[in-house]
Amino acid sequence: MTTSTSATTADRRLGLPTLTGRLQYFVATSIDGFLAADDHGLDWLLQFDFAEFQPRYDAFRTNIGALVMGARTYEFIVAQGIDAWTYGATPCWVMTHGEHPVPDGADVTFVEDDAASVFRAATAAAGDLDVWLVGGGDVAAQFARTGLIDDLVVTIVPVLLGSGKRLHPDVSVLEPMHLVDTHRFASGAIELRYEVHPQRAS
Secondary structure, X not given: OOOOOOXXXXXXXXXXXXXXXXXXXXXEEEOOOEEEOOOOOOHHHHOOOHHHOHHHHHHHHOOEEEEEEEHHHHHHHHHOOXXXXXXXXXXXXXXXXXXXXXXXXXXXXXEOOOHHHHHHHHHHHHOOOEEEEEEOHHHHHHHHHOOOOOEEEEEEEOOOOOOOEEOOXXXXXXXXXXXXXXXXXOOOOEEEEEEOOOOOOO
């Protein structure tokens, strides 16, 4: 998504100076809205050939200047091995109550701060680029409750889990989001891009 020079709704609510970047929740879910199985497993997602998703992912990543994720998401990535950390030195904030190993060359900050404080730090570090809210659902819910998510980019994959970790646990967004783009993959997965808070002139 192209970055806008307009202020975001989140900027206004936090009383921040005008920032060009946006907070994007970029994520994959099952048809019934789960990010992971009850045991946090992702086998249902990893069965797909990620080659078909790579071009869209790469295009998204070019505009990301900072990352935010929860402890479980971070632990899962790091547990996959040294090659699993593909974010280089992009600044990353991990919302957690403990310390964790850090991959070589990674710029990771472990914080117990609230969503607004993490938003300020990550957006400042990203500069003119966007911030990627990687997940998981509990962390995303904290940002959603405070109105900080600008864009939801969700790839719905053609499986049903029945139960698991939800996209946005215990959060309602009743104001209609604005659909800005769709993309259908050969596997039957569909990427939907919504503006949660439309870009507005400052």
